[in-house]
Amino acid sequence: MKSQKIVLFTDEILPLVKNRLIKMRLLLQQKQSEVSNAPQGRLRIIKNHGTEQYYHITEKGNRNGKYIPKENIQLVKSLLQHEYNKKLIAELANQIESMETFCSSCNLQKLQNLYAHIPQKRKKLIQPVHLTMEEYAKAWQTVTYNSLPFDEAVPEHYVSNGQRVRSKSEILIAETLIRENIPFRYEYPVKLKLYTATANVEGLGNIIHVHPDFYCLNTRTGKEYIWEHFGMMDDADYASKAIAKLNNYALNGWHYGQNLIATFETHQMTLNSKVVRSFIDVYLK
Numbered sequence: 001m002k003s004q005k006i007v008l009f010t011d012e013i014l015p016l017v018k019n020r021l022i023k024m025r026l027l028l029q030q031k032q033s034e035v036s037n038a039p040q041g042r043l044r045i046i047k048n049h050g051t052e053q054y055y056h057i058t059e060k061g062n063r064n065g066k067y068i069p070k071e072n073i074q075l076v077k078s079l080l081q082h083e084y085n086k087k088l089i090a091e092l093a094n095q096i097e098s099m100e101t102f103c104s105s106c107n108l109q110k111l112q113n114l115y116a117h118i119p120q121k122r123k124k125l126i127q128p129v130h131l132t133m134e135e136y137a138k139a140w141q142t143v144t145y146n147s148l149p150f151d152e153a154v155p156e157h158y159v160s161n162g163q164r165v166r167s168k169s170e171i172l173i174a175e176t177l178i179r180e181n182i183p184f185r186y187e188y189p190v191k192l193k194l195y196t197a198t199a200n201v202e203g204l205g206n207i208i209h210v211h212p213d214f215y216c217l218n219t220r221t222g223k224e225y226i227w228e229h230f231g232m233m234d235d236a237d238y239a240s241k242a243i244a245k246l247n248n249y250a251l252n253g254w255h256y257g258q259n260l261i262a263t264f265e266t267h268q269m270t271l272n273s274k275v276v277r278s279f280i281d282v283y284l285k
Helices: 014-037 070-105 109-116 133-141 168-179 236-251 273-284
Strands: 042-048 051-057 066-068 184-186 190-193 207-210 214-217 224-230 260-264
Touching: 014 070, 042 070, 051 070, 066 070, 133 214, 168 184, 168 214, 168 224, 168 273, 190 236, 224 236, 224 273, 236 260, 260 273
Parallel strands: 224 260
Antiparallel strands: 042 051, 051 066, 184 214, 190 207, 214 224
């Protein structure tokens, strides 16, 4: 049995870690500033007849502290926040150190160099690990599959790469994807479990194959996205089926704004290239 090829992207993890590292450093600086400006001392809390009472301890050896009246609850909050911030600073510092060590030691380029430094004659006899996104995207784009057939009465719409689509709006989406070098598969079959009633499909709980308008690949992250376009949202029956379809996607783990893109239009509010590019910029580049 042929084993599945494992794909390692050179930029799959490091950018995410480095981005989180930047945020954690900023958070550390913010909390350090808050601690330096916070009231000194610590909080002592006791219960008196079922009611909590607060005391502010500022001197060593003084275990009791000064009573904090209820109207000065802000001091209580500040002292508790101060205690939390000090613990947070210690943990942030530990995690930042670990992440910095990871970033400095993790170098997938070394894996590529193992193959690059092999003599050319030997390379022909070796199957290297699939590392570059360019290679993966090319292989991803050439996957063969069975898409939906076109009825004879349906108008013929083609895009510049020869792909036939079903509407002028789909031409707009496809041409923009091509122009932006975003790999996609048109009406690629995706296996789902049927949770909500959709058009021409019966049998809740059954496994079905749906054919989203576009199945796209983000060549920076390797993440795949479904893109559905709903072009007749002013038709009540069409809109109802569109909602059922989106709900079923969600129940199968395809969530709008995460790994599912959806565009909409009516006869009066049509899709335009600015909207299409905005989705591409946010999710696919």
